[in-house]
Amino acid sequence: MRTVKIGVIGAGSHANNVHYPSLSMIKEAEVKAVCDLNPNRLRMTAEKYSIPSQYTDYKSMLEKEELDAVYLIMPPHQLYDIAVDCLKQGLNLFIEKPPGITRSQTESLAWYAEKHGCRTMVGFNRRFIPLMRRAREIVEERGFINQCVSTFYKNILSQEPPYYSGAVDVLTSDVIHAVDTLRWMGGEVSNVFSSVRRLFVPYDNSFNAMITFQNGAVGFLMSNWAAGSRVHVFEMHSKGISAFVNPNDRALIYRDGSSEPEVISTFEAAESTEFHVYYGFLSENMHFIRCVIEDREPETCFRDAVKTMELVEKIYANAPR
Ligand SMILES: NC(=O)c1ccc[n+]([C@@H]2O[C@H](COP(=O)([O-])OP(=O)(O)OC[C@H]3O[C@@H](n4cnc5c(N)ncnc54)[C@H](O)[C@@H]3O)[C@@H](O)[C@H]2O)c1
Incomplete structure (x- = not known):
């Protein structure tokens, strides 16, 4: 084909x-x-x-x-x-x-x-953001990611449930991006400790979790839809190296105790200022088309997505109520 x-x-x-x-x-x-x-x-x-x-x-x-x-x-x-x-x-x-x-x-x-x-x-698409890929590659030159963070804040305080009139909950509908990215950074999940809260609204809108991974890494999910604004950022840490990534803007890479980070802009990593390019949509589409042509499984195939949905389920199940 x-x-x-x-x-x-x-x-x-x-x-x-x-x-x-x-x-x-x-x-x-x-x-x-x-x-x-x-x-x-x-x-x-x-x-x-x-x-x-x-x-x-x-x-x-x-x-x-x-x-x-x-x-x-x-x-x-x-x-x-x-x-x-x-x-x-x-x-x-x-x-x-x-x-x-x-x-x-x-x-x-x-x-x-x-x-x-x-x-x-x-x-x-977060997995396919060129800046995220570049940051992960740099961090992993020092070994596996031993600690990672997915932060997703929004400012949505409507009393009416926001996704399809409440047909889909906030975690499954949208915070799932942060959950999936934690799996991408951390690997196979071993344990989940979580908190699910309702802040100022009649539906769950804040999801926080500490996740341990089978390789010994630890990941943190921090999300809250009653926050001041949309902030969606990530951290990846390996031996003597840390990346703080804001895919809308830039990544800061700190090495070996230096307080001067290497700065990589999201436009530079994507070689484009177009949103669908620098935010990973072009790359995910290219990946799918290539996989269909070569008859191989895409990274985020349905079987892999089951694991992300399992993690969503565990975040609910393991939260004290
Ligand atoms: N990856 C991301 O960052 C991201 C961002 C926004 C939305 N999304 C996802 O994209 C999907 C679509 O969201 P949207 O905001 O574009 O929704 P939308 O409501 O704007 O578009 C959905 C379209 O589907 C059409 N439709 C519904 N039922 C149909 C049917 N039976 N046959 C043919 N057409 C039908 C509707 O008429 C509508 O035009 C959702 O799953 C959403 O979660 C992902």
Whole structure:
């Protein structure tokens, strides 16, 4: 296979902000069809990206188009049945985070993918941010990451639950990015000590955890949606070296007690100032397309995503109430 023929289900805001722009930059990716229930979004997206076929019913798209892969960029609580239909047709499948709304949904999706020989990927884009990759590479030159931190703060104090009117909880819907990145930095999880709180709202909005990993590393999740602003930063530490990474801005690398850090800007690491490039979306899309062409498992395949959903489950289960 030289090019991957793609059908995209979903022409909403995230798909338009990052996935269509990324796919249009990848020469091996050919978007043949787009599907959305909303006729305006459908038409505008098809026109903007010169996509030949438009559908409002995904079943007719799957029936009529000859596709190698489907991008399913939909509200997470509405995608399960569609994902199963794609997998049963043997289509390689990219979905956004969260990969379903429970660990058991993710596990079933992984089972269907394996049964039908599909390559799958979840859009855990933080792992693909060029600055994060560069920082990890530098830190790991000194050995394994023995301590890591994922911090995710936001300022959302609405009484109404924020994600799809509460259909998906805050940890599973969005803090999951920080949880998945901890796994990426720390490895296989061994134990979880956690706290889940409700600060000023009638739903859980602060999740903190200390996670020990099988290699002896320790990781910290710090998240709170009642904080002053959006701050989403990471730390990686190895022998005599530390990286403090803000993917929106820059990484500071401290070595051997020096108070003068090496500074790497996120634009420099990505060689771009475009959001979908420096925030990892182009790289994750390139990874998926390459894996489909080479018939190998993407780093964030559904089977791997089960582990992130398990960690989410443990953060709830191990928190004293
Ligand atoms: N990785 C990230 O940083 C990031 C950021 C934002 C959103 N997301 C994820 O992206 C996904 C989409 O979020 P969004 O904000 O773009 O949502 P959205 O509501 O803007 O878009 C979803 C689109 O899906 C369409 N749709 C719904 N049901 C459909 C169906 N049966 N057939 C065809 N089209 C259908 C809707 O009409 C809508 O246009 C979510 O899973 C979200 O968590 C990820």
